Each structure stands twice: as structure tokens, then as C-alpha cells.
Amino acid sequence: MLKTKEALVTAFALFSLFFGAGNLILPPLLGFKSGELWWLVAIGFCLSAVFVPILGILAYAKLQGTIFDFGKKVSPTFSLVYSLLVYAISISLPSPRTASVTHEIAIAPFFQTSSLLTSIVYFILVFIFVLNRSKILSIIGKLLTPAIILILLLIIGCTIFSFDISFGNTVFTNPFTGGILEGYQTFDAIGAVVVGGVIIVSINIRHHSLPYDNKKALIRKAGWWAGLGLLLIYSGLIFTGSLMHGQFDADVSRTALLSGISIKTLGNTANMFLSVLVSLACFTTAVGIVTGTADFMQHLFKGSKQAYLLTAITGCVLGVIMGQFNVGYIIAVALPALMFIYPITIILILLNVxxxxxxxxxxxxxxxxxxxxxxxxxxxxxxxxxxxxxxxxxxxxxxxxxxxxxxxxxxxxxxxxxxxxxxxxx
Incomplete structure (x- = not known):
């Protein structure tokens, strides 16, 4: 019973790790554009956004190490450069994207303020939390994910039972690879490499006397359960988007589509609630990314507090600069970097598995x-x-x-x- 309970707790932690609020905006529009081939797009998306990241966790279970260990067989220099590049991308793109998502979903529909103001206030708060490492974030995180999942399941269920099962035409030349490339934008494979070690460390602390094989089995079981949860939610959101082909303009944005679907299925009150939850979840993600990057630099400079502080400041300044742009622009800017770093990350994960x-x-x-x-x-x-x-x-x-x-x-x-x-x- 204890093993099953521990596996479930670990699986939920992994699910929360990968199920970033920014990822919510990707599957609905993907489904909206995929039409009758939504299932083929979903397979491609889940391959790069679910299967590969979960393999990354399994690789961590095998290595019992850190991000350096993923590339150490190539060379220590490569491993260091790769780690620095991954962290640089993390604080420059997915972290600012959380501010942009927050503005478009929770601020812009209700207040006539600029995205720059939202970005400044947002990252001032991020900086305060990074310096204080408040436990409130972990408490909020445990409550946020179940609430978001519940609302999403209601949206998916209401769509299936309230809308006709009919589909439009796909806009993808190749739906399968289109899904794979959109899965890059979740940053989940990079997330597995960057923060997957946190799960390993937590298990080692809580179960230090547990044999290595037992720890590996626990992580493996939890990994596949978390992957199944992600597969169901992502596929459900893609399917939901595919049923909305006649409900929105063809050029609808990712955030507008998610908000629009929630209004059509659950009403304005639920949409406001979802907006607040997504914003808080975005905030915890940004704090986690900046904190993780600052921790890495502090470790690199032999425990220097100045390195931690400077990295936190740099991460928040980059967040303000990039976070004022709309989500679509940040995704477009991220594409070249992802086209280079994602294949390398996938290969490192596979070679370690x-x-x-x-x-x-x-x-x-x-x-x-x-x-x-x-x-x-x-x-x-x-x-x-x-x-x-x-x-x-x-x-x-x-x-x-x-x-x-x-x-x-x-x-x-x-x-x-x-x-x-x-x-x-x-």
C-alpha cells in the first residue's frame, strides 16, 4: 500500500512539474487547426511533450545525478556548455512567456493596462519570492494543479457532450510532424533535464535507506502514471479544440481560444476562476525557473551568494524585456533556439535511457x-x-x-x- 501511495504522490509531483500553465494554451489551438486529423496531431504532440520528457525522468532514475551527468560522456566541457545554454534559454523564453500568458488571460480582458506594466510588476514579485524562497509557492502549487485539472476535465467533458462531433479541415501539410514540433514549445523535455533531478533528490532524502533498484522502480512507475495523465489531458484539449472549428475566427490566438472555450463550456464565472488559477500557476513556474537557474550559477561559483543574486536579477530583467511581448511573438522567437537545443536534448535523454x-x-x-x-x-x-x-x-x-x-x-x-x-x- 505504501509503495502505491508513494508512487501516486511522486506521479502527482511529476505531473505538476510538467503541466505548466503556459502549456495549456498550446493543445487547444493545435486541435483547432488539425481538424479531422486531430488524433494524428495528438500522437505527434504527445510524443515530444509527454513520452520524451517521461523518458528524461527515467534517465534521471538510472543516473541518480544532475544535469551535468546527461552529457558527461561526451565531455565535461560539452556538459557545462549544454547546461549553461539550457538555463539561458529557460530564463529568456519560457519564464517571460508566463508573464505574457498572465497578461493576455487574466489582465488584458479586465484592465486597460499595458503589458509592460504587467511584466514589471510580475517580475518584481518573482524577484521577491526568489530571494525569500517562500514555502507558500509549494503549498499553492499543490492546490493549483488539482483545481486546474478539475476545470479542464469539466471543459473537455462539456465539449464532448454539448457540441456536435464534427471536424473542419486540417491546415497542416504533415499533421504528425506538426504535432511533434508544437510539442517542442512546451519545453517539457528541457524541463525534465533541468528540474527532474529535484524529484530524484526528494526521493533519496525521504527514502535514503531504500535500495537503488526499489527507488528506480518507484520513479519508473510514477513516471508512467504521470505520463498517462498528461496524455489524457493533452489529447482531451486537442480534441476539444478540433470540435471548435466553427466557433472562432481562423486567426484566433492561443490565449483567446482557451478563454473562449472555457466561456462557451462553463460560463464567465468559471473563466475568471480559470484566469486566476492559470496566472498563479504561471507565477510559480517563473519563480521555479529563476530559482533553479540562480541555484545552478551559485553552485557553479562555489556557493557564491553574489552569483545567486546577480542571476536572479538578470532572470527578472530578461523577464520584463521579453514578457511585455505577446505570446505568439515569444513562441516565434523561441522556435530557432528550440529547433537546435531540443534534438540535442532528446538524443541525450535517449542515450541515457x-x-x-x-x-x-x-x-x-x-x-x-x-x-x-x-x-x-x-x-x-x-x-x-x-x-x-x-x-x-x-x-x-x-x-x-x-x-x-x-x-x-x-x-x-x-x-x-x-x-x-x-x-x-x-
Missing amino acids: VPTQLASPIVFRAVVITTIIFSIPDFLGAIPSLALKEGAFSFIPLQQYSMGWVLPALAVFILANGVAKKQMNK
């Missing part, structure tokens, strides 16, 4: 370097100002789907294992 004999240092180096090289065209192609000639990298398999790194990484993984095996047999 596969059996150790298939992931020697030689294999790690070869596959990661290959992924970096073949992610560059996707990175360049996502920068509009470069105006690359269409089809410039079409000779790379799957490049037209922004997945040009997949087959080269797989081929090098097989070849590198063959080389490693020959070296062992000599």
Missing part, C-alpha cells in the same frame, strides 16, 4: 556531434531574416519536416556501436 553497453563514450560523442551538425539547418531555417532558399537542405532525409537530424543520428548510433563492439573484441 538505452542499456549502458549501447551508450559508450564513443557512441555518445558520435551521435551528439551528428545531431548538432544536422540540427543546424533546422535552426537556420527557423530564422526568417536569413531567408534561406527553399529546399536548400532538401538532400537531407526528412529535412522538409524539420526532422533532418533523426536518420543521421540513428545511422551513426548503429555504426558507432559496431565500432565500439569491434574495439572491445580486439
Whole structure:
């Protein structure tokens, strides 16, 4: 009974970790655009936004380490650069996005104030909480997630039973890869690498006498349960969005669609309640990101309090600068960075999950370097100002789907294992 209870508690913690309020705005619009192929889009989205992040937690269970351990087989220098890059992206994009979501969902519909003012006040409060590390956040977090889940389940249920099961036409050329790439915007795979270790540390503290295999089994069970919960919620929201094809304008924004669906299904009062909950959940996410980044820099500079303070200030200033822009703009700005860092993160997670004999240092180096090289065209192609000639990298398999790194990484993984095996047999 204790094992089941612990697995459920851990699963709920993992669910809360990944189910960021900013992620709520992604699935409904994805479904709205996917039409009758919503299920194919949902599979792609859940592959990159659920399956890979959960594998990241399983990798942590195996490693029992930190973010440095994910890339240490490549080299210590690579691991440090990768860690710095991931944290830099985290405080520059997903953290400010929480302020933007808060403004568009909870402030703009009710108050005639600027997004800059919202962003300034928002990150002043974030800075205060980061410095004080208030336990109120963890208490609020435990209450927020169940409340948001309950409202979302009501929205999904009301939609299914109140609206006709009919679909529009999809706007995606390739719905499956469209879903995968939109899943990048959840930042959940990066989240697994950045803060997944918190779960491992918590389990080690609470169950320090528990054998390694038992801890790993506990995390594995909790990981799959959390993944199932995410799969159901994300799929339900995508399906809900797909049924709304005739209810909103084709150019509706992500935040407007989420608010509109909640009004149509639950009414204005529930929408206001959802707005408050989403805003608070966004706030806890921003505090968590800035605090985690500041902790990392403090550890890097041998416990320096000045490093912690400067990082917190930098994170909040970046939040004010980026947070004043609308959600759509931040998502567009994030795309090039995600097209580069996400494939590397996915590969590091997969290499740390596969059996150790298939992931020697030689294999790690070869596959990661290959992924970096073949992610560059996707990175360049996502920068509009470069105006690359269409089809410039079409000779790379799957490049037209922004997945040009997949087959080269797989081929090098097989070849590198063959080389490693020959070296062992000599």
C-alpha cells in the first residue's frame, strides 16, 4: 500500500512539474487547426511533450545525478556548455512567456493596462519570492494543479457532450510532424533535464535507506502514471479544440481560444476562476525557473551568494524585456533556439535511457556531434531574416519536416556501436 501511495504522490509531483500553465494554451489551438486529423496531431504532440520528457525522468532514475551527468560522456566541457545554454534559454523564453500568458488571460480582458506594466510588476514579485524562497509557492502549487485539472476535465467533458462531433479541415501539410514540433514549445523535455533531478533528490532524502533498484522502480512507475495523465489531458484539449472549428475566427490566438472555450463550456464565472488559477500557476513556474537557474550559477561559483543574486536579477530583467511581448511573438522567437537545443536534448535523454553497453563514450560523442551538425539547418531555417532558399537542405532525409537530424543520428548510433563492439573484441 505504501509503495502505491508513494508512487501516486511522486506521479502527482511529476505531473505538476510538467503541466505548466503556459502549456495549456498550446493543445487547444493545435486541435483547432488539425481538424479531422486531430488524433494524428495528438500522437505527434504527445510524443515530444509527454513520452520524451517521461523518458528524461527515467534517465534521471538510472543516473541518480544532475544535469551535468546527461552529457558527461561526451565531455565535461560539452556538459557545462549544454547546461549553461539550457538555463539561458529557460530564463529568456519560457519564464517571460508566463508573464505574457498572465497578461493576455487574466489582465488584458479586465484592465486597460499595458503589458509592460504587467511584466514589471510580475517580475518584481518573482524577484521577491526568489530571494525569500517562500514555502507558500509549494503549498499553492499543490492546490493549483488539482483545481486546474478539475476545470479542464469539466471543459473537455462539456465539449464532448454539448457540441456536435464534427471536424473542419486540417491546415497542416504533415499533421504528425506538426504535432511533434508544437510539442517542442512546451519545453517539457528541457524541463525534465533541468528540474527532474529535484524529484530524484526528494526521493533519496525521504527514502535514503531504500535500495537503488526499489527507488528506480518507484520513479519508473510514477513516471508512467504521470505520463498517462498528461496524455489524457493533452489529447482531451486537442480534441476539444478540433470540435471548435466553427466557433472562432481562423486567426484566433492561443490565449483567446482557451478563454473562449472555457466561456462557451462553463460560463464567465468559471473563466475568471480559470484566469486566476492559470496566472498563479504561471507565477510559480517563473519563480521555479529563476530559482533553479540562480541555484545552478551559485553552485557553479562555489556557493557564491553574489552569483545567486546577480542571476536572479538578470532572470527578472530578461523577464520584463521579453514578457511585455505577446505570446505568439515569444513562441516565434523561441522556435530557432528550440529547433537546435531540443534534438540535442532528446538524443541525450535517449542515450541515457538505452542499456549502458549501447551508450559508450564513443557512441555518445558520435551521435551528439551528428545531431548538432544536422540540427543546424533546422535552426537556420527557423530564422526568417536569413531567408534561406527553399529546399536548400532538401538532400537531407526528412529535412522538409524539420526532422533532418533523426536518420543521421540513428545511422551513426548503429555504426558507432559496431565500432565500439569491434574495439572491445580486439
